Amino acid sequence: MTRVDPNESAHAAQGGRNRAIVIGAGLGGLAAAMRLGAKGYRVTVIDRLDVPGGRGSAIWQDGHRFDLGPTIVTVPQLYRELFAVCGRDFDDAVTLKSLDPFYEIRWPDGTRFTAQQDTGRLRAEVARLAPGDLAGFDKFLEDSAARYWFGFEDLGRRSMHQLWELIKVLPTFASLRADRSVYAHAARRVKDEKLRMALSFHPLFIGGDPLHVTSMYILVAYLEKEFGVHYAMGGLAHMARAMADVIEDQGGTLLMETEVDEIVVRDGSVTGVRLATGLEMGADIVVSNADSGHTYTNLLRNHRKRRWTKKRLTRTRYSMSLFVWYFGTKGTAQGWPDVGHHTILNGPRYAGLLRDIFIKGKLCDDMSLYVHRPSVTDPSVAPEGDDSFYVLSPVPHLGHDNGVDWSEEEPRYKAKMLKMLEEQLLPGLGEKISTEVVFTPETFRDRYLSPLGAGFSIEPRILQSAWFRPHNISEEAKGLYLVGAGTHPGAGVPGVISTAEVLSTLVPDAQVAR
Template sequence: MKKIAVVGAGPGGLAVAMLLAHKGYEVTVYEKQAYVGGRTSEIKLGDYKFDMGPTFLNMLYIAEEIFELTGRDIHDYVDLIDLNPMYQLIYHNKKINMTRDADEMIRQIDELFPGNKGSYERYMEQTQKKLEVLAPVLQAPMNKLTDLFNPKVMKAFKELEVGNSLVDTLSKFYNEEELQLAFTFQAKYLGMSPWESPGAFSILSYIEHAYGVYHIKGGINKLTEAMAKVVLESGGKILLNNGVKKLRTTGKKVTGLLLEDGQEIEADEVIINGDFAHAMTNLVEPGLLKKYTPEKLEKKQYSCSTFMLYLGVNKRFDLPHHTIWFAKDYRKNVEEITKTKLMSDDPSIYIQNAVVTDETVAPKGKSTLYILVPVPNNMSGIDWSEKAGPFRDMILNMVADKLGVKDMWEYIEEERMITPADWERDIHVYKGATFNLGHQLSQMLVFRPRNKFEELDHCWLVGGGTHPGSGLPIILESSRITANGILQQDKQTLLPVKPLPKVELYRKKQSQLKHQPAAIQTNV
């Protein structure tokens, strides 16, 4: 059996470990932290439980396929809850509940944005066709320039809408900017303004409206705990508190790992799941890289960062599971985050109130409030040691005002804050760019760091810093691409890729599921 060493127990590392361990490889995952999941892990504050990062799962069919490829059913491991409405969007003068109920979406659009009759139906119909063309590109390897000339990729070029921004594309369907923003705000998490993001990303909202948004009982962190369980069941190993200091190399060939405790590990193949730019600037000996030197990485374009508050409060709030408050001047807010790199005095705010769906995350009568504010990454030079306290107070004042709670501070029993500086220093996220490299066309497909890493031999990548990109389900897809690259190299049977599920059949299947999750004991 070939020895596979995986650096990092984030969702990408766990997924590729699942797949290769099931295929008979000797797989060991080395994790610096004392927990699995990376940014998809749990934060416990007293009796309150939070997700550190992602708070919902979309494109569920990809996670289902990853488990199926190991002979398992994801629904035996986690209890999935279909959120409908998916989230509430609040503007300065109106709010809209984004739902998979097409009739209800049409009713709300007609009431709130008259003059857009038929817009939602056209958006759903045309964007479904776009996704059908683009999906195979997100599932295919991009390891050499000639991969761009694959017939499936050539067919998809038109749908990339190179000349159109996301707002341009949405304006073909919706007249008012506020309504366009209801289907474009996800672009911010790709590191881009919707006024600059390629029109191809109109598929992001479509995927949610077509296939749903899901909560996992106990938090999305239960997914990575389940994945770790499958790794162990398949004969793999996960070694926590085992940070990697350097890649061991002979010339350009990676031969194993040097751990922080001095152990030298031999491996036939090394898979890096750590934050890409952080790994390249910390794990690779100086002088080995040409394309991704520290100086060149500094010039790449990166996503925004996030200012996080995790609050355990002695109160229940009349608040949906997911709420997004748009800044009054959203365009200015986005430009401050992505261009001028300034702290906004009118930020957009995302808040999760999971207890309305999941009683397990907080004691009876209490709540967990997860507050995320998109902010500039650390290219901004903002001194968070000085700015964090005042910014925290401003955000809490805004939240209290929006919730109509004057004495909110009296209800806070537990609190944790993560700033962009914390993301970089403690969680090893390059420049605090929470969503990794940006998704400009110059940093996508074959122009993104490749799954079969082009600079080093016997070195592979998974995660948001490689093809096909960031976002939890897309990271899982990167793991299947990388696993198949190793299997193909070793002349083994490849892992199959299912065609995109038919929407109505998929919805019907999900509605019939009876979730009976198995107890998870992750002994790693």
């Protein structure tokens, strides 16, 4: 990674025309910087971490690579379009490997459901699990397609900062029953509770409660089936590095291990940023890939807000947080032959557990787990013969009055997780672990400056989506823009990449010097 002297960058950026600063080298920030570079801006990306990628970065320990956040790539044409705008070929830089089946869902009674792309095999799985629900499942897929083309390809790829844009689409929202939750929509189509879970859990991938998130998000079923589920060889960290390479090839700079303390606003317009060191860097525009709550509460703390006040943000509902256990195992590459790349382990409850996590803020003894075993696809994640895993459990964020001290709870919660893994998926696991790292909600708060330690920023409920979500173009200061999970269209890798596409429609082309 290129290291740059902040003083040198400051001199280069002070007063320069067509200078842009991007706060945060997450995937949204990197995509924004690429698009700005393609529009002629000289971009400086600033991030407090030591590598690009944000939640999509990785850490290396004892020969293992642990991908910290997203594990799959969907809608691959988004990334190909992004690189093409910059005159690059995505497939020259990143190798995608199709995963089929996508993942396996398991229940405590031994029932399994395998999600896959082939329509015939997928319908056979449904017929095996819930034969009476096959017609309802077919209808659910039709519903999903309609919501994909409207919600993702239309609304998700254009700005929704003007109220009129929302008013125009209200009839479509009504006809698609956007007021209904994802789970409620699945329940209208199928009767089997296990199949309802399999069709409704996807909002958890973007921090949403399936019992309350708008049914527009059933679009994920179509998105996966139509375009497939892929793994980027080398992990999302490799893709982030490829994006950073494009930025540097465009003449941009990545300033790592550097923290922005404040966005500087004078006479209603941004003039740059002030670093934690006190150094001020000038820019014509500033794009924040930091969490929108952190941006407005902390980075604009000395600027009076009209819309995104501290009071309003306090009322905002944030996503759940996560407990993530990363571990390497010794000599297991040929072990556990029925455990694939992605497995979802259900606990004994579904709706009740969701209410405890999202509504009551209760840390429960039971849990559901998302198990990522990339070494079955990508041997580079672990020493030869070994495995790298991450196991994720949704937990309440830090804003609930639940009294959880994660420094004390971590070993207890990890022990419960280990017991479930050994009983239902990975027998003998405890004796095989050779190295480990744990992220708690406090890690998300401290590492990513995420309000309340939320895993996915603002929860995508209907009144926190589209126009109701923090806008890509800020109304608080001229020249300030937002990208990333906390703005429109929202969380998830396709969502944050799309925020940069929306940004590119709002920012004027750089002015050519005469």
